[in-house]
Amino acid sequence: MSYAENIEQAISNCRQQTVLMQRCLSQGKLMDALKHTSIMLTELRSPTLSPKQYYELYILIYDSLSILSSYFVECHPKKHHLADLYELVQYAGNILPRLYLMITVGSSYLQSSDAPREEILKDMIEMCKGVQNPIRGLFLRYYLSQRTKPFFETEDPEAKRANISLIVANFIEMNKLWVRLQHQGPLREREQRTRERKELKILVGTNLVRLSQIVESDFAMYRDEILPLVLEQVVQCRDIVSQEYLLDVICQVFPDEFHLGTLSELLSTTLKLSPAAPVNEVVLTLVERLNGYIDRQEHPGPDELAKKLESLDISSESQNVFFVFWKFLNQLNEERPDLSLQEFAPIIKGILKLTLRWYPDNLSNVDVLLKFMYEKCKESGQTVPEDYDYLFQELLLANDLRHDPRFFYQVLTKCESYQKLFRVQNKGLQKFCVNEILDAITHADLRISSETELQKILGVCEVMIEVGAEKASSSLILDEDDGTDAEKWSLNADQEKLAKIAHLCYNKSIEKHTELLIACREWFQKGDKNAKYLYPAVICNIWKLIRKCQLMIKRKPQRREKMSTTIKQLFKLASRTINELYNTCEGGCLDLLYKLNLQTASLADQLELGDIAYDFFSQAFTIFEESLSDSRTQFQAIVNMAQTLQKTRSLYAESSYDTLITRCTLHGSKLLKKQDQCRAVYTCSHLWWATEISLLGEEEGVTDNFFREGKRVLECLQRSLRVADSIMDNVQSCQLMVEILNRCCYYFVHGDENSTHVGTKYINGLIELIKTNLKSLKMEANQGEDSGERFFIGTDGSYIHQSPVNSVSAVYNKPPTSKGNNLASVPIEFFQRTLQYIEDQKDVDERFKAISVGSTS
């Protein structure tokens, strides 16, 4: 008998024979039916089918044989005796059809109560040995397994035992066939074989499923009679695909409690696997399973778990799940020195996951694991290739660790080994991890309150702090813009995160807190150039502390003395920190230093510590004088200084205020660009005209000791007017003049004419002057067409472009080139608006009536 050439033909043959068989059965012609069945079964002998096609065919034939089987059962023993049939079918000349028929008859026979169960089952399994072809053999045995499935359900332990041994025997044979499939055919088709094998794996796995159904909850039986045999087979087959799959199936199909009881056996089996088999996957599967066990518990508390473990029939030693794994790990390390770091890493990660789930608060477990990894790293000597970074990243940033930020924090600060392991990683990875760690910490709303903890955290971040050296070259280029371009600061997100650590430091005691900040500073110092990103955070926190002291004084006046010394100490600390920053980055961040000094000075002033404030102001001036060279920065610095100084109140003693403001104005008048000079000077005019700060309880009209010198104010305005007048560019000149006019209006509004010396006469004169200057400009402006695009000039000299289309305005440092003509209208319009303001003011303020606006047209 031969088989069809392709699957389609084979299937149609099968269908046809099935029909014929059914017809014969209905006519009671058993022999003919068997003949047709046998022809049909011949199709299964075909060696050309792929496993998938074979499976398709098998399903079809399975159904047909079911029909036959039910006929057998129905007519036994009326028309035939199944024992006779069992012999009869053995005459089939070909082994495969013979065995299929035999199993069909045998399993039908098993359904009658008088059948010699044991003998039939044994015989069927024994005879199956005749098929040594892997695919055919696998399916045949699968058929056996499917057919005999219903007969394995029994309560009697003896029978159960026998059944188990039968299934195990079948399983072992199937696995052997399955493994053999790999070694068939030419070498170049090896991969295809592996693929095919994976398609067939379920056939083998079914046996284990069946075993799990039979054994039910009989742990002793599982431990003593199933597992050892199965594991032995797993070890002996020395096949990777098989070992991986089978261990996985074992982990999946048997109950959790069984695994808990046989954990050490399972683990020690993995030691004996073939060298290429992935030990880690097995371990991970187990871990998943055991972690899943906790999830499946109704009361997953640790006490309940412990109780549950005790109730299981396992030795007390293996009740500590972590300990079992730990022992395994050590054994693995001893017995498999060939395993690389990359293979250990996932295992460790798996065990880590386990311990975190089972013993969520046990830090020492974590420590011990990381230590193990660290030692492995050290053993391996050379650095880990970057390709494997991800492994360590998974380990160091394991989700389970980060799951609870507080625990993660504990790990970071309490686990020695975490630090050690961290340090041996590649720089790139370390940086990446630091980033993640910092994110985790900062988002977790944690407070770092002990210095040792802080030291640990910073120790971990070391790599990030120290990268300054390599980045120096790039940051040098940035240096030039640093002062002016504030945006560049936010570019370095890493440093920003690092700086956040300073903000995380907190301790109730101010001294302790100070220590924390000092520690931060010390670490940040290692950052070299990067200090400019980090120090401000420290200084900022010192300010905060100072404020806190101030509050405490307010609340507990009796501690004033002690507190004031603390405050002084803190200011000293701030000063030293700023100096240190100055020393480390010299030219890098002068603008920053300047501002920090100013801010500190302002703070000191608010605490009425004039001396200290003066000191910081003078520091600021020193920086200004010695180092600020960019004209733009200088101008900004003057404006900044003026702002700060104007608000100071504690410097009046010893005329230090006078010294400072004079110096400030002087610097302003010496700026390089005339428009800067002009603006600086009229800004400085405010230094002689203190205004109320309601927070301090001052009130215009009530407080009478404001520092005000109208004469100097006027001087300043006149000076700036002179400068404005001398500017060649008449657009600029006019613009500045209008700005001065605005200033004048301010003083006119806020001060008495007698005290400010800015009177109607002066203003009228200024208006006239501007009008004259504008005449020539107007001619230019008329020539230009109104395109709807508008320009403004800001009070810091920048150009603002407002397009009618876009609601967002653009700011430029240089005048726009293409629309040059339009610029002429800028001061004109500005002037119009100012005049309009004066007109409007006439309604509320009588004094304005004296100002003649004249015809604006």
Add this chain to the structure above:
Amino acid sequence: MSLFFKSPIDIEVLLDGEESRKHVEVANASNNSTAKTLKDRFPVYEDGESVSGIVTLRVKEGRKLEHLGVKVSLIGSVDISKSSSDYKKRPVDTFLSLSADLCPQGELMHSQSFPFSFKDVEKRYDSYRGKNVDVSYYVKVTVLRKSTDVVKFKRFWCLLYNSEPPAPALSKSSDDAKPVKLDIGIENCLHIEFEYSKSQYSLKDVIVGRIYFLLTRLKVKHMELSLVTRETCGLEPNQLSDTTSIRYEIMDGSPVKGETIPIRLFLGGYDLTPNSNFNHFSIRNYLSLVIIDEDGRRYFKQSEIVLYRKRN
């Protein structure tokens, strides 16, 4: 034509209790291909059994027949080379010949019946119908005449039963139940050991055994067991032999080292011939293990077994 040469007398041989006797069906001996599927039915006798019956002579109505006497004989013979075209030359070796007179010389006027009986006939051989050789038993009734004798043959079948397996010469061992073990191989290629439970089987027996693969470098496609029945006749130079065999696949695919393949072959369902041996004629049975590799080469090992008929 047959009308003229038609025998003037009908002879009918009716064996005692023939209808109720066990019968065997044997494939028709004629070489005519159309008749091949036809079967002859013969009543079965055993060794030592009496053969008796009635011979009825029927004369055509209204005619009479003169004869020189009627004789009945019981003959057992071996016919060798029956297929040889020259029927006459066919050597016949008669090993049994008993005869008795039924009726003296006279004239038959009407039909007449004569009982006959051969008591406790010893039958030494099994009946056999093979390709080259027949072993046949028959009752021969001869009506002697002046002209050609009228002869009638009545064949019957003889089956010998052994309660014990015979101790034939080929099995030197006296212990029949001892399993047959063979260890064969091709150097560095295949090495198997096989084992049958015994070397002598009755016809309804089961051959049970196993094959153990010690070494396989061969890509085996499948393995078969064949049971070969070989009839040999004649003397050395002109010896004729012919074989018939049953093929039974026992393994599919290529086993690995250490694999054991079970053998189980039920003999009962096959039409087998027990061993027998006399003078120039012998029937022997061999069990042959054939391994066919993927390139279609066949490797085989043959070992002789003894089959015997046993009363069940």
